[in-house]
Amino acid sequence: MDHIGSAADLWRRLCQLGQLRPRDYDADLVRSVKTEFGLIAGREVARELDRVGVQAEALVRVVLRDLQPFAMMMTDLLRLYERIAAASATKDSLRIVYEFSEDDQLDVLLSAFREQVRVTQSSIQSVLRLEITLDQLWRFPFSAPISNLSPELEAWAATYDAGFWPNSLPAPAPTGAPTLDAAVADTMAVLRAYLDRARSLAADRRSLWPGTRDLLPADAEVVGLSDAERWLPHRLFGLHSETAKAAEGRFYGNRIAARLRGWLDDLDWRQTEAEVVREALEEVLALPIWGKRHEFYSAWLVTEFDKALPGRLTFRVHEGVLAFPFRATPIADMDSTAGPVQLWAEMRSPYHAPISASRKRGIQPDYRFLAGPDLERDTLLAVEAKQYLRPAAKNPGQALADYSGGLPNALVILAAYGPVSQSAITYVPQRRRHRAQVHDYLRPGAVACDSFQQQITAALPPPKPKLATQEATLELHWDSVVPDLDLHAYVRRGDGEQHVFHEQPSSEHVELLRDVLDGREPEKMIIRQGGNAIRLRVDIEVWAYTPGAALGDAHPSISVPTDRGRLSVSLPASAPPTARTWFALTIDADGTVDVHREFVQRREGVNQDV
Template sequence: MPNAFSVHQTAAQAWEALLAHGGLEPAGRDREFVDKLLSLLAPQADDIDTALTNSSTDRFVQCFFQSMQQFTEMFRAILDYYQAAGARRGRQQLNISIEEAHLEFKDFEDFIQLWNDVPGDLEVPLVDQSTMSVHRVAFEAVPGLPSKTYKAVRGEICTGDPQVDAWLERYRDGHFSPVPPSLWLEQQQHGYKQLAAIGVAAVETILEIATSRSELWEHVPAARIEECDSFSVAHLRLLETDSWLGTMVAGLALARDLDEDERDRIGDILIDRLAGLPLRKIRTQVSFGDLQKFLSLPVWKKRHELYAVWIFTELLEAADHHDLRLHHDNGRITFQFRETLLASIVSARPNLDMITERKTPLDDPVGKGRTGNVQPDYSVWENGRLANKRCILVVEVKHYKRTANRSFADVLTDYAAAHPDAKVVLVNYGPIGDILDRLPFTAKWRCSVVENLTPLSALERERFRYIVRGVLGEPYRPAPAVDQSRHARTAIAVDVSGSMSEVLTDPKLEQVIATLAVGPVANELYPIDSRIHDPIPIDQSSRLAQLARDINSLAIPVSQLLGTYEKIFVLTDHDGLRDLADLGGVVEALPLTGMFKVSICQ
């Protein structure tokens, strides 16, 4: 891809052309993009115009390309999931409908293919700021190595490599210089290789602007660090207040003398933290014409609207331990301002539905513009046999560059009030701030916020997934086998609530269970009251009496069991019959036992 520029001779001219061509909103929704571009291009500049004045066109194009990666990873995540979902459903031509636009898979594929086709001499794991010091965490796996590393940086011991020791001496004197290439090149072990790539990229970035620590401090003010790209010189300046680069170089040199087991322990940590991360291309051969191609593609023009779609893929990632079923309407997946069933979790008990834009009535909402109901971006609802299906999770998505405390607090207040059993999560592309103290006490404990949630923010993504997984719970296992070749279609559930305590000690109970436990019936009993207890073997039914203490509320646990079995035999008393009335089972009195057998089918 050529680097020649026949029209735009300055970075400022190229920027103005891209603003017009790509629909960028530097004072609006793309403000964060501009901040990232500025942090890469010239963090010492007061604004983007000043930075462009002192930048070459080639460097501007390189930095613009790097700043686009947050959108690239968002498009990649959407493409990866829906491609897999389409293949599973036998539909290769699924498309996404969003705000009257229809984006086909090819639209995403074209963008990703164009990105992949840009040559780069070095690929670096795209770590966030919290992971940039992964080498320090890894070195702690070997007792004594962190201490030796700092001693080598201070010059108290040698590393055993004269070239590295000479580099460290210059480093102690406040000078930056290229690290001996042999140190980087010999890091071929998985994990070490990725760490070396981070080191190479960091050294090159620093040397582009400074050859000494004093020069770095002079040219890069600390005030702009918080909003910086993790590989920006401003962030590297912050890391260098604690000899970040020196400890990486010294530690890698000292690690040469470790035994294989010790090196493997370090490598395992590096792999755990770095494997699977997106890769950033360094020293790319990207042209202004390439940028124009990127900005003309349909997915770029809908990049802000697709943020909410990406959040849905994060929801699905959080549920990846479950069995998922993606829904579509004749090949179209709709993300518009109307209720749509997007996915079902069929391994949850009861099954769960992921729904977008479902309205729920609410009297007197406090949020501005809401009248009589709320309509969250995503909500997860139980889909069992009971009429009173509960919402267990609400996720509202914002794409604000800055916090809006009052508005955000009102969202959580209203959504928690309308969904009294749900965990309510507010996520934002930018900051949210401390808003939980603004909520009513009854709602505060059910609400969470995840701010700065972007495709490149590993910690925030993991926090969001952790919250969602905590709500969804673990998958229910398949029905236990009857024998080695058949799975059970029927199970026996025994009411162990307090009112059944006398019946559970009656020897006749074992005879009743033995009579039922024939044919394709599970070889375990399910004790139930207000929940499902751990199953016990059929020949150990005498243990049921030990559980008789809770109140009965049998409809929910029976509905959950019907997600696994075609039929449930429930042994219960008069109180239990009232609980099960809405499930419409066949009731049979069991003479001389005080029990009833209720047969309930899917």
């Protein structure tokens, strides 16, 4: 590796290698670097880094810190892909194919994707890891309340109090005393490392606090616990306050320096070796997935769908390939109380009144959940992914307006990695705003993920209920004007089926407790699932045995204990007036209760004169 003497040298090298594209793809990194080091806008980055005298290690820390959310996206995607691979029996041979545009495709094996994620996370962790204990943090010698602050510190405190990580850390003004200024500079290096680590772990402050995240590195607990107690601002303001007092005399300044140096020596603080830091950055930026990291934001949203709908999505894997093509494609399927729902990517549907000039051919949200064949009226939820460097209004506002107009029954969500202007919603007509939502700063670890997942869950029909216990008692209730109704169960087996009813009241898995002949009390049937019992499918029917009577005269209903409380299944209004048998529900092998909302007879040719 060539010797890199400064941040400017490193920046030039990365640009020459094509690993950084500051004029387009990496404009967000450029903005972050300029903000972090106070570079003058409009000037060439490398020259500004030289002018300010930034060290290469400091630049690497900023770049890797800003890449951490994308590393977290990759980790989320890896977890999802490994679960899909296990379910489809493809294991490491699962291929993930992304088509970002018609001529831009990334094809990667799960095993290779796992290795890229491992390299990324290990490189970032090795550079940004904070090896400080809580006890060491709290022994910081100075603390001050948030009062009587300079304008610069007040602005910093306002950002922090709003729940966000400030972009920089204001340093005290130099005192002119070499010993004190050196101690302050070394102390600020630790405080900046603390802030960098916090920003790398979570998108905002609340997301890092105890109990809000799992699977974080060990030092995340130290940072999270201390930030919940506002460790950083009080120490930063204390450092500024005490340093300002150094003007009182050399003796006071020396005492401040000694206390700071004592705290620093106790930390045994070490900066990562410069060569290791630079190698870590180059290794990460050379990975294929980082050349497409912005495009992966849309793919990452699928992991949020999966979290909002735990265990409900069945992803489509065809011949070992999980595909995300740049055209209308069904991604996953989901069952629900309202029937099957499909998750589609890039599905276009007509809309004849768009306000955006780019949608003359119709509307095409990144994702939509579709509950039927009508692309307009059967879309329950549409999600559009956006990445903005600055708060935008027109583009997201027009997208919300067009999608909510063209999908009259859907909740439309704009999911943005960065900021969105509050005025974006004004583009949506007032009568449709309840169906248009904006989630900005939606990224791994952000509090915004909670509300996003909640809206996904609420917008879609719930899953079918399951039996509450392994041994569940069903009850048939009816009007005694028709004295004799009966429960019948058909237990599906590999070699046929067992019929359980009043003449054959029990089997290994189903038992009719008593044949009730007058309707004055419910007829009860026990269904045994799980445990030592083989999981089998059970069909439940109701038959009318009173001569000349029909089911409609008895108003029958079946009560089923489920994981969401007692479920009452009534004879559908579509039942013919002469019907004497009713196929009410099926209990699947996993305990799912599948209710027939429309009137169904189990098979053709059923004798209606039983």
